[in-house]
Amino acid sequence: MSEAKTEKQQKPKRRAGGYLFIPKDLQTNTILTWLRRSHAWTGFYGALFFFFLGLTGFYLNHRTALMHIEGGVTKEVASLSAPVDPGLITSEETLALWMQDAFDIDAEPSRGRRRAGGPVSFGGRAAEQAPSYTVTFRGPNAIITGEYELGANRVSVKRSNASLLKGLIDLHKVVGVNKLFILIMDTMAGAMMFMVMSGILLWTRLHGPRLAAVGILGAVAVAAMLALSGTWIGWAA
Structure with missing residues (x-):
């Protein structure tokens, strides 16, 4: 009797709640497996482009006189x-x-x-x-x-x-390219948006509590608004 009680106490507790924003009726093994695999394969599909977009985006972010870094010649x-x-x-x-x-x-x-x-x-x-x-x-x-x-x-x-x-x-700025390359970059943009949405759906359940997820997203949003508050430019006709 004591061994059964000890085993019951040592068994990890299952966290309450389901995947964030996914209706409980859709939280089946088939759908969740498809979502995880789609997220992973989408990342694999765009991995090379995502790397170069991140690299060139870093230099584009520093192309002005403020914190300037030379981005090619x-x-x-x-x-x-x-x-x-x-x-x-x-x-x-x-x-x-x-x-x-x-x-x-x-x-x-x-x-x-x-x-x-x-x-x-x-x-x-x-x-x-x-x-x-x-x-x-x-x-x-x-x-x-x-x-x-x-x-x-x-x-x-x-x-x-x-x-x-x-x-x-x-290439990042789609300068001097043909229509096929533009369409490829459109698929990359769609892949990034899908990865963001599927990642949000999967992240909370797999990696941490919902409060942490909301806190991280909120902190990033607040930091971005504070950074833009002194530089936002209005347009008047």
């Missing part, structure tokens, strides 16, 4: 003054088409700019400034810029290559 590697028919280029669009054909660029330009011409003063004398056009093709690995002044017979073209870190940061 771009270096000019080539420049060229290419001959062109003076009547061929008349706009940013025609400059972009000429560059795509002349340098086998299969991407679309990321930026085009026109500087209007007009009368200017040079050394106290009136002169006429011709319009000029600038077109930039940008990818994670390189930037190609073409500049042309209307009526000239030359186009100034420059190429700058990005370091590996700079290229990864531009």
